[in-house]
Amino acid sequence: MTQKHLQLEMRGDVAVIRLARPAKRNALGDAQVLALRDMFENLPSGARAAVLHGEGDHFCAGLDLGELQERDASQGLHHSRMWHAALDRLQYGPVPVIAALHGAVVGGGLELASACHIRVADDSTFYALPEGSRGIFVGGGGAVRIPRLIGAARMTDMMLTGRVYNAQDGERIGLAQYLVPQGQAFDKALELATRVATNAPLTNYALMHALPRIAEQPADQGFFTEALMAAIAQSAPEAKGRVRDFLDGKAAKVQKS
Structure with missing residues (x-):
């Protein structure tokens, strides 16, 4: 299954889903968010687990700000709820999802990663929530999911100050459960997904x-x-x-x- 900037292939009973927009650091536009929703609603029947990763040097640099447009309160509300519905299909979908993280896991990219069940980061990974410095607020479920991983105080600090966590500190505070050498996140995520797929x-x-x-x-x-x-x-x-x-x-x- 292939859609623009989003690809799926089966490796045994593991669905491997790749964000394929490397020139934009895999930034997410509305089309990609809706495609993710549709993909997880229609996974192949043989899928027992999934791996989510990004092509190129980064996992996901967040919302594509090139698509950011002025919205009134009602339009902004419905746009945020669209993201919620899409990422709920990952967190509460048919199979466990393991994220393979590298490079930027920023803004909406961190919101996407936090909807996955297991996160594997490599040494190149860094995390940030720059929405605070851009005059906006998280809208993809991050205000709910990220504090459950690291606590509200740490998330507040990230948004107020623009703090960036490197891979080691991110694993220490709970943004990832596994930390591997650079270039090995996908292999580790696939190994874990293959093991998870054997569970009842x-x-x-x-x-x-x-x-x-x-x-x-x-x-x-x-x-x-x-x-x-x-x-x-x-x-x-x-x-x-x-x-x-x-x-x-x-x-x-x-x-x-």
Whole structure:
């Protein structure tokens, strides 16, 4: 599947999605945001996980400011909600998404990365939210997702001062879960996606859809939701088979890495 500036190929049961606008540092225009939404709504039926990465020297430098136009409040509201709907299809879509980060992960690019489930950065990665210095505000879900990763105080600092985090500090504060040498983010992301794709689909679904909601519920509601999800997951035939394999000594035991 190929659309302008956005490409998809299957590698086994992993959907590899590439932002293909390197001359613009993979900046996102409305067409690309809508194409991402459509792509995640129509992934091939065999996809069990996805990798999202950027062509060229950067993952994504954010909103294409060449498309920035004057909007009244109503138009701005609906434009932001369009981004929300698109990135929700990543976070709450059919498969886990692993982002391979390098170079600029800036503004809307960081909002896009924060909608993914796992983020792998290489040593060239840097993070910023320049909207504050440009007289605008994040509108692609960043005000919700990014504080969940790094806290509201750090995000406030990034927007007030224009602070840029390098790859090492970004991994330290939680913008990425993995940090690898330059040029290796995609390979690591694909390795993780291939492993994730072997999980029971219902378990992956629970981790994508139930866990974030449980984390925001009051404890008594969270415990109840967890119990319901655990009961549903363990009742699946695939889960029963995996447990039997473990009890029969056919499944690998956890080892220290």
